[in-house]
Amino acid sequence: MALVLSGVTHRFKEIKIFEKLDLEVEEGCFCCIVGPSGCGKSTLLRIISGLYKPVEGRVLLDKAPLSLEKGEIGFVFQEDTLFPWYTVEQNIKFALRARNIDKNLWDRTVDYTLQKVGLAEYRHYYPKQLSGGMKQRVAIARVLAYNPRLLLMDEPFASLDALNRNRLQADLVDLWHREKKTVIFVTHNIDEAVFLAERIVVMGSKPGRIKQILELDLPRPRDRTGAEFCRLRRRILAMIEGAMSEGLSE
Numbered sequence: 001m002a003l004v005l006s007g008v009t010h011r012f013k014e015i016k017i018f019e020k021l022d023l024e025v026e027e028g029c030f031c032c033i034v035g036p037s038g039c040g041k042s043t044l045l046r047i048i049s050g051l052y053k054p055v056e057g058r059v060l061l062d063k064a065p066l067s068l069e070k071g072e073i074g075f076v077f078q079e080d081t082l083f084p085w086y087t088v089e090q091n092i093k094f095a096l097r098a099r100n101i102d103k104n105l106w107d108r109t110v111d112y113t114l115q116k117v118g119l120a121e122y123r124h125y126y127p128k129q130l131s132g133g134m135k136q137r138v139a140i141a142r143v144l145a146y147n148p149r150l151l152l153m154d155e156p157f158a159s160l161d162a163l164n165r166n167r168l169q170a171d172l173v174d175l176w177h178r179e180k181k182t183v184i185f186v187t188h189n190i191d192e193a194v195f196l197a198e199r200i201v202v203m204g205s206k207p208g209r210i211k212q213i214l215e216l217d218l219p220r221p222r223d224r225t226g227a228e229f230c231r232l233r234r235r236i237l238a239m240i241e242g243a244m245s246e247g248l249s250e
């Protein structure tokens with residue numbers, strides 16, 4: 001078992017977000033988290049990453065506490081987090097320096113990771129010279145550069161147009177197949193979750209409740225127009241709508 005959350009309770013002041021939440025994700029799993037707005041998806045990622053410390057409970061990776069500093073976790077956010085005054089290469093090297101990676105490996109690592117995300121020719125570009133999709137590719141390259149075991153992604157493609165988003169989703173699946181990393185991916189987009197995930201965690205509208213966990217057995221590459229794909233999408237949508245109306249009636 002790669003990632004284990006046990007009995008996680010979290011509050012913002014007096015507002016309880018999670019109460020004794022348990023979740024287990026196996027090594028190498030692509031796990032998407034979906035649910036109504038405000039149910040706690042981003043908070044959950046921040047707890048896993050260690051950015052938020054839960055009031056109670058534990059987050060363990062292979063039975064040991066997780067560490068941001070050790071470079072075990074790569075976090076890709078929705079918004080552009082590249083330093084605008086650095087080139088693509090310098091952005092990646094900044095991350096390598098922050099994690100104390102041997103300087104002799106930097107150039108090779110930049111080459112290798114930019115190739116992985118299809119941006120080898122853009123090494124000396126500044127973020128303002130790149131499209132939104134390219135910037136998110138650099139953000140992914142930047143975390144892959146230090147080889148984290150766990151990749152946390154908080155709606156990384158939400159601001160992209162549909163075509164770009166679909167392309168990045170397909171590329172991310174290829175990358176995940178090659179890299180065999182554990183991925184926890186938060187999204188509002190059910191189509192995206194069904195396209196990407198091996199497992200989908202559907203959260204309820206009352207913060208902190210897992211409504212259902214679905215294991216997906218769809219062949220890849222996934223056909224968004226296929227009957228099983230559409231059935232799953234409808235099923236998850238119905239669950240989230242149900243969770244929202246439960247939330248309204250509480």
Ligand SMILES: Nc1ncnc2c1ncn2[C@@H]1O[C@H](COP(=O)(O)OP(=O)(O)OP(=O)(O)O)[C@@H](O)[C@H]1O
Nearest residue numbers: 012017035036037038039040041042043044188207
């Ligand atoms: N720093 C904070 N301080 C106080 N309350 C917060 C903070 N961050 C989040 N919350 C509250 O915690 C709850 C969960 O927020 P969170 O952002 O995790 O939800 P989400 O499911 O990711 O939402 P969305 O899908 O809209 O992005 C919300 O009620 C939110 O108002």
